[in-house]
Amino acid sequence: MxxxxxxxxxxxxxxxxxxxxxxxxxxxxxxxxxxxxxxxxxxxxxxxxxxxxxxxxxxxxxxxxxxxxxxxxxxxxxxxIGMVFQQFNLVRRATVLDNVLAGRLGYAAQLPSLIGRFAGSDRVVALDCLDAVGLGHLARRRADTLSGGEQQRVAIARALAQTxxxxxxxxxxxxxxxxxxxxxxxxxxxxxxxxxxxxxxxxxxxxxxxxxxxxxxxxxxxxxxxxxxxxxxxxxxxxxxxxxxxxx
Amino acid sequence: MTRAPLFVAVVVLAWLVWDTSADPVALARGLPWMFEFFRRMFPPDFSVLPSAAVAAVRTVEIALLGTTVAAVLALPLGFVSARNVAAPALFYPARGVLNLFRSVDTLVYALVFVAAVGLGPFPGVLAVVAYTTTSLAKLYSEAIEGIDPGPVDAITATGATRLQVLRFGVLPQVLPLFLSYVLYRLETNIRAATVLGFVGAGGIGFYLQTYLRMIDYSAAATVLLVTVAMVMIVDFVSSKLRARLI
Structure with missing residues (x-):
């Protein structure tokens, strides 16, 4: 591997x-x-x-x-290759879901992604990954309103979203x-x-x-x-x- | 030894006073004349209020249009002038261009543009754009250089393209700062635009200069009051907006 x-x-x-x-x-x-x-x-x-x-x-x-x-x-x-960091490295002002969606950037069409548009399938993957770390209910929250442990779980969801x-x-x-x-x-x-x-x-x-x-x-x-x-x-x-x- | 810098500073200051013909006595002699100037301003001539108000609105328009255009033009310039995101081949020329254009003030640009496109508000707008684009680009680039590199690493690690990294790793961190800088520039541009009329580039400065030349101080007083009110209103609105960004 x-x-x-x-x-x-x-x-x-x-x-x-x-x-x-x-x-x-x-x-x-x-x-x-x-x-x-x-x-x-x-x-x-x-x-x-x-x-x-x-x-x-x-x-x-x-x-x-x-x-x-x-x-x-x-x-x-x-x-x-998903990566998780000591300092979580979330985009603090973005929502939890947008942070996890960033894990799909490598698969998303470049131009639509630049204006914040992702395919429905990318959103499904992102939400699944959030559920996998038990934070589906926080999808709409701003990332910097979460505790440290929650932020690291979001970061893991972002890595998982890369499949x-x-x-x-x-x-x-x-x-x-x-x-x-x-x-x-x-x-x-x-x-x-x-x-x-x-x-x-x-x-x-x-x-x-x-x-x-x-x-x-x-x-x-x-x-x-x-x-x-x-x-x-x-x-x-x-x-x-x-x-x-x-x-x- | 520690007195040496102080001694040098005193010598330099003394030389500056001498070379600029700074003369407190001349200032004291001029004081009665200044009082006379203010005395003649009262009572202000409010018959010129409508035209002064129209000119004030025109001044705000010049600053608003110029700042908005500059805020957009400065975006690509700001990114190519940021050491941590631009390739060195772009960064060094971009910084050079910025420093060159920023060394000239709005009023000087106005003189150039009045000569190029004639009198009126349009050369004023161009002058605001010319100066503000480069000064905002410099502020933008410094904001970009101050970002947390962590999210940039994280977005890069997902397999994102350079543009996607800028859009998702850099832009969310700097956008509130950018907007705050734009509002701050708008405030200073309102002040800069008040004197643009002195060189024929539109706005309220034209009236101020005209009434002063006609020795119509009571009319000039009205124009000054309108100018002060205009600047205060824009500052107030802008600072309220900026407070909400942070």
């Missing part, structure tokens, strides 16, 4: 964010990425749909090249309290179980990661330092991921 080889990302002038990452994620996996701040989790997720431009390496998603794709091909690959093959979630619960963390992670798990979508989530909470993941991937200083099932995450592995080396 996601095949990454030799991925390297250097930010100008010479900050190495990712330093040669190889990772293959298969269809239907629920992968949680662990790592300290600055280990490369966010850069890795954002490189998969090329919100961050890779410096070297190749990325394939759903059997299609992401690296090297021209603008039109890149857009058509992005349609299949994606993969959902990438970059620290989706870092701005939420423990109870809402459970709500959001449960929704992602249900999407994974019921729809068979591949899910890749970065998490800073170890316990949450172990509870939900099929597979844990650890990043350290821009490289993979662990890859295995939650049951293989021993205290030594945790130290390998999180220790800065000074205590040893």
């Amino acid at each position: 996601i095949e990454v080889t030799g991925l390297r990302v250097v930010r100008p002038p010479d900050t190495v964010a990712l330093d040669g990452v190889d990772l293959t994620i298969t269809v239907g996996e629920f992968v949680v990425i662990l790592g300290r701040s600055g280990a490369g989790k966010t850069t890795f997720l954002r490189a998969i749909n090329r919100l961050v431009e890779p410096t070297a390496g190749t990325i394939r998603v759903d059997g299609r090249d992401v690296t090297g794709a021209g603008p039109a091909r890149l857009r058509s690959v992005r349609r299949r 994606p093959a993969v959902i990438l979630a970059d620290e989706p619960t870092a701005s939420l309290d423990p109870q809402l963390t459970t709500t959001i992670m449960d929704i992602l798990r249900d999407i994974n179980a019921d729809r068979g979508l591949t899910i890749v989530v970065s998490q800073h909470q170890l316990e949450v990661a172990l509870r939900y993941a099929h597979r844990i991937v650890g990043f350290r200083a821009g490289r993979l330092c662990f890859d295995g099932p939650p049951s293989a995450v021993t205290p030594a592995v945790v130290r390998e991921i999180y220790d800065d080396g000074s205590a040893a």
